[in-house]
Amino acid sequence: MQVKLKQARQTAKAAEACAEAGRLEEAVQLSMGIDQLIYDAERLHDAATLLGQMITADR
Template sequence: MDTTAINETIKICFGEMHAKLSEAMQLAKAAEACAQAGSLDQGVEISMEMDQLLYDAGRLHDAICLMNRIKEH
């Protein structure tokens, strides 16, 4: 197994995961601001946009863990 290629791929996946979680965090802040302003429904709508981002970040993490296990064998 090409350890260098796996390491580079893991780094790229971390970057992608960070980008998705950063976007989700921005949405969470916006949802919180809406809720604090009394617009709970709008806050919930905004928070629902986080679903796919969080799912994708989780799958990227799964891939990172798998690649790391493959690299160790």
């Protein structure tokens, strides 16, 4: 999960740099990739939460 969030942060920084340099099309394309990374991180969090609940229920 941390890897996905780190990748999203790096992508956001790159998109910001592109936008500041006037490369708006590239910035938008990079920004669109952030959604997938965050979605993946959320799914990993959901899976970890579910596993935790299952382990707790077995005790």
